[in-house]
Amino acid sequence: MTEHPLARVTGLQKTFGDERLMSTNRQVFRAVDNVSFEIMAGETLGLVGESGSGKSTTGRVLLQLDKPTGGEIEFDGNRITGLSKRELKPYRKEMQIIFQDPYASLNPRMTVGDFVEEPLIVHGLFKDRQQRRARVMELFTLVGLDQSFATRYPHEFSGGQRQRVSIARAIALNPRFIVCDEPITALDVSIQAQIVNLFQDLQEKLGLTYLFIAHDLSMIRYLCHRVAVMLRGRVVEIGPTEAIFANPQHAYTKALLSAIPVPDPELERQRRPIGFDYQTQKSPADAQLRPVGENHYVLA
Numbered sequence: 001m002t003e004h005p006l007a008r009v010t011g012l013q014k015t016f017g018d019e020r021l022m023s024t025n026r027q028v029f030r031a032v033d034n035v036s037f038e039i040m041a042g043e044t045l046g047l048v049g050e051s052g053s054g055k056s057t058t059g060r061v062l063l064q065l066d067k068p069t070g071g072e073i074e075f076d077g078n079r080i081t082g083l084s085k086r087e088l089k090p091y092r093k094e095m096q097i098i099f100q101d102p103y104a105s106l107n108p109r110m111t112v113g114d115f116v117e118e119p120l121i122v123h124g125l126f127k128d129r130q131q132r133r134a135r136v137m138e139l140f141t142l143v144g145l146d147q148s149f150a151t152r153y154p155h156e157f158s159g160g161q162r163q164r165v166s167i168a169r170a171i172a173l174n175p176r177f178i179v180c181d182e183p184i185t186a187l188d189v190s191i192q193a194q195i196v197n198l199f200q201d202l203q204e205k206l207g208l209t210y211l212f213i214a215h216d217l218s219m220i221r222y223l224c225h226r227v228a229v230m231l232r233g234r235v236v237e238i239g240p241t242e243a244i245f246a247n248p249q250h251a252y253t254k255a256l257l258s259a260i261p262v263p264d265p266e267l268e269r270q271r272r273p274i275g276f277d278y279q280t281q282k283s284p285a286d287a288q289l290r291p292v293g294e295n296h297y298v299l300a
C-alpha cells in the first residue's frame with residue numbers, strides 16, 4: 001500500500017426523484033448524501049451498511065456509471081467528474097466493477113472464454129488473435145480456473161466458478177481499481193472464503209485497489225484495511241479495520257457489530273445484539289465527521 005490516494009470522493013451526492021421539484025419538494029430522496037473518502041493505492045476500503053443505505057449507488061457514481069448530483073470524484077489525482085464519454089474512456093479501462101450475482105452478469109449464450117476475451121476485443125488490446133487467446137488462458141490461470149473450461153458455457157459452472165469468470169473479465173484490461181459490490185453474498189458460505197482469498201491474492205500480484213461493498217462485517221474484517229459504515233446515504237464512521245472492530249464509536253456501528261454471530265457456542269449464547277433506534281438516533285443535517293482516533297472518524 002502506498003500513501004497516495006488512487007480514488008477520492010468529496011461531498012458526493014446522488015438524489016433520486018424529480019430534480020425540477022428539488023427546491024420546493026423535500027421528497028427528493030438522497031441515496032448518497034455528502035459522502036467523502038479516499039482510497040489509497042493498494043488499499044481495500046470496506047463499505048458496509050444495511051440494504052438501501054446507498055453502498056451500490058456510491059460505487060456506481062464513483063465509477064461514473066451514474067452521474068452524481070453533487071460533489072467531486074478524482075482518480076489518480078485527476079478530476080473525472082463532468083468528463084465526456086470520450087474523455088472518460090481511458091479511465092474505463094482502469095476502473096472495473098464486480099457484482100453480487102455472477103450469473104446475471106454472464107452471457108448465457110457465450111462461452112466463458114469468449115466472455116473474458118470480449119473486453120480485450122472492445123479495447124483493441126491485441127491485434128493478434130493468438131496472443132489474445134493466450135491472454136485469456138493466462139487470466140483463467142490467474143483466477144484459479146482450468147484453461148480447458150474456456151470453451152464451456154456459464155450454466156456448466158458452480159456459483160464460485162462463475163464469480164471467478166467475472167473476476168477474470170474484470171481484470172482482463174489490467175485495471176488498477178475494482179468496485180466489488182457484494183461479490184460473495186450470493187455464494188455458499190463454504191465458497192466465500194475461497195473467493196475472498198482470490199481477491200487478496202490478486203491484490204498482491206496485480207497491485208489492485210478495492211472498494212469492497214458488503215452488508216455484514218464478518219468477511220470485511222479479514223479483507224479490508226479500512227472500513228466505512230454507511231447509514232441512510234451518509235458515512236457515519238470510517239477508520240482502520242482494527243479500530244472499527246475494537247472501538248466502534250457510532251451507535252449504528254455498534255449495532256452492526258453486535259449482530260455478527262460468534263463461532264464459540266458459549267459466547268454466542270451470551271451475545272446480546274444491540275438495537276439501533278432509527279427514529280431517535282438521527283444525525284443532524286449539519287453533522288460532520290470528527291476525529292476520534294488515528295485515521296478514525298465518526299459523524300457527530
Ligand SMILES: Nc1ncnc2c1ncn2[C@@H]1O[C@H](COP(=O)(O)OP(=O)(O)O)[C@@H](O)[C@H]1O
Pocket residue numbers: 016017031049050051052053054055056057058
Ligand atoms: N435508479 C434509482 N432510482 C430511484 N431510487 C434508487 C435508484 N437506485 C437506487 N435507489 C434507491 O437508493 C437507495 C440506495 O440504494 P443502493 O445504493 O442500491 O443501496 P445498497 O447498495 O446499500 O443496498 C435505495 O433506497 C434505493 O431504492
Ligand SMILES: [Mg+2]
Pocket residue numbers: 055056057181
Ligand atoms: Mg447494493
